[in-house]
Amino acid sequence: VGALDAIGWGDADKRTQIGIDFSFNMNFAEASVVRRAFTKSPKFYSPDCDFAPVPLPVGGKGEGVDNYACSGGDDCHLFVYQGTRLYELYQSNITGGLPVGGTFTATCLVLWDLTKDYWVPKDPPSYSRGDGCTGADAAGLPMAPLVLTKAELAAGSVKHALRFTIDNNRIASSVYVHPATHLGGPTGGTDMLPYGARLRLRGDYNLAGLSSDYARTVAKALQTYGMYLSDGGNIYISATEDASDLINNSCLAALKPSDFEMVDG
Numbered sequence: 654v655g656a657l658d659a660i661g662w663g664d665a666d667k668r669t670q671i672g673i674d675f676s677f678n679m680n681f682a683e684a685s686v687v688r689r690a691f692t693k694s695p696k697f698y699s700p701d702c703d704f705a706p707v708p709l710p711v712g713g714k715g716e717g718v719d720n721y722a723c724s725g726g727d728d729c730h731l732f733v734y735q736g737t738r739l740y741e742l743y744q745s746n747i748t749g750g751l752p753v754g755g756t757f758t759a760t761c762l763v764l765w766d767l768t769k770d771y772w773v774p775k776d777p778p779s780y781s782r783g784d785g786c787t788g789a790d791a792a793g794l795p796m797a798p799l800v801l802t803k804a805e806l807a808a809g810s811v812k813h814a815l816r817f818t819i820d821n822n823r824i825a826s827s828v829y830v831h832p833a834t835h836l837g838g839p840t841g842g843t844d845m846l847p848y849g850a851r852l853r854l855r856g857d858y859n860l861a862g863l864s865s866d867y868a869r870t871v872a873k874a875l876q877t878y879g880m881y882l883s884d885g886g887n888i889y890i891s892a893t894e895d896a897s898d899l900i901n902n903s904c905l906a907a908l909k910p911s912d913f914e915m916v917d918g
Contacts, residue, residue, distance in 0.1 A: 654852070656844035658910040662888040663820055670906040674818075674889035675897040676717040677800050682708035682735040691757040694744060701787045701835075702761035707742065708735045709752035717894075720750030721757075730789055731759075732797040739765040741789035741796050763788040765795055772832055781834050790816075791837030791884040792829065792848050799881060801874075801892040806867050806899045811874035814851065818886035824848060830918025837885050846882055852913040853879035868904040875908075879916060 663669045688706035693699075715723045716730040723729035723746045731745040742759045749755035763782070765771075771781045782793060790796045799816035824839035825847045833849025846852075854875035863869050871890070880890060890905070 654910055654913060654915055656842075657823060657846060660823070662823075662910060664822070667820060668887040668889070670888070670903065671817075671908050672887070672889050672902045672906075673801070673892050673896070673900060673904065675892050675894050675902070677730065677797075677891055677893050678714035678716065678732070679797060679800075679802065679893060680710055680713040680731070680733045682710040682713075682733055684736055686710050686735065688735075689752065689757060691742075691745075691759050691762070694758050694760045696744075696760050698761045698787055701783075702743075703764045705762065705764055707731075707740050707757075707762065708733055709747075711752055713752060714894075715745055718750075721745070721747040721752060722750035722755075724748070730796060732800075734797070737767045739767055739795065739797055741765065743789040761787070761789050763795070771795075774831070780831055784834050787835040791835060792882065793834035794832060794849070794881060794883050796883070796891075799883065799891065801871065801890060801896055803893055803895040803899060806870055806896060809866065809870050811870060812878075813874070814878040815871075815874060815880040816883045816891040817852075817880045817889060818884045818891075819846070819882060819888050821885040824882065824885060832881070832918075833883075839885065846915070847918065848882055849918050850882040851879045851916040851918065852882070853916050854908070855912055855914055858908075858912050862907065864904055865900070867900045871900065871905060872908070875913075 686708040690706045731742040733740040744760035747755045747757045805811045825845040826839045829836045829848035836848040860869045
């Protein structure tokens with residue numbers, strides 16, 4: 654944390670303050686929604702990722718789009734809850750954007766069983782889905798449970814850790830700590846954060862100085878549960894699109910690396 658504080662959250666030509674990434678959408682499929690098979694993209698991560706049909710509710714949305722079409726080559730994450738299963742896809746795209754018709758492709762699917770405890774410490778390679786195993790996110794972590802939502806903000810209570818990203822040059826190369834099981838393309842030195850790092854806002858941080866009750870709600874979650882380093886990118890905490898109705902991109906800009914401590918992985 655000291656090394657990160659010395660250089661800041663990001664380089665001058667990139668984001669230098671913690672922001673909120675309002676690009677994610679949650680989809681919920683009734684039991685009656687029929688699951689649809691997808692075609693593996695040429696870069697499908699095999700054998701790490703699952704290959705199974707996915708429920709696609711009418712009106713569903715992928716990351717940063719208004720439907721299921723996401724052909725721009727971006728991350729294109731798609732989250733769908735159905736019963737006791739969570740489907741998380743990376744580079745998901747349906748031509749035409751509708752749940753039926755078109756061509757459905759993806760680079761990865763992770764099918765999380767919500768009745769299972771993945772976090773019981775075990776000997777490698779049996780931790781979570783397997784040490785070395787990637788997923789819809791580079792760290793191999795579940796994504797949707799770590800995303801901040803508007804409903805949580807409105808309720809004034811966020812009861813889980815959050816997901817954050819930071820530039821690859823601020824992530825230690827060739828290492829991860831549990832609960833991560835994988836790493837992306839980090840280029841940082843040994844004094845930088847490892848993939849899977851859990852940063853927690855210090856308990857003595859004065860929340861009164863933040864701009865709103867909603868910002869304080871997020872900060873309280875960071876004090877209680879912290880945030881997990883899940884992927885490379887600009888310094889952002891992940892949130893749903895509609896959360897921007899209640900908070901803005903800079904509501905946590907006052908938080909510095911030195912305001913955090915790292916919880917042992």
